[in-house]
Amino acid sequence: MKCQYSKHLISVPIRSIHCQTHYQPYDLNSFIWMNTSVNQSARIWKCPICRKRSYDIVIDDYLC
Numbered sequence: 542m543k544c545q546y547s548k549h550l551i552s553v554p555i556r557s558i559h560c561q562t563h564y565q566p567y568d569l570n571s572f573i574w575m576n577t578s579v580n581q582s583a584r585i586w587k588c589p590i591c592r593k594r595s596y597d598i599v600i601d602d603y604l605c
Contacts, residue, residue: 544568545589546575554603557595560588566601 544551545567554566567589576584588595 542566544571547571554601555598556601557588557593558597558599559593559595560591563590564603565590569598569600572598 542551542554542565543549545565547568549568549571551566551568553569555569555572556564556566572589572595576586586595587593
């Protein structure tokens with residue numbers, strides 16, 4: 542499965558606990574890199590799929 546951020550294969554699948562409309566995970570490394578590589582005012586920390594806040598993330602055990 543490919544990550545929504547990087548378009549590469551997911552190494553550590555995660556989802557936010559607020560993502561209740563989808564089951565598709567995204568990659569932890571890509572998520573952190575994307576939100577820390579830009580300036581602080583541009584950081585969004587949102588799910589790339591449903592755009593809900595992603596402060597509370599969990600590893601998706603289904604795909605591990």
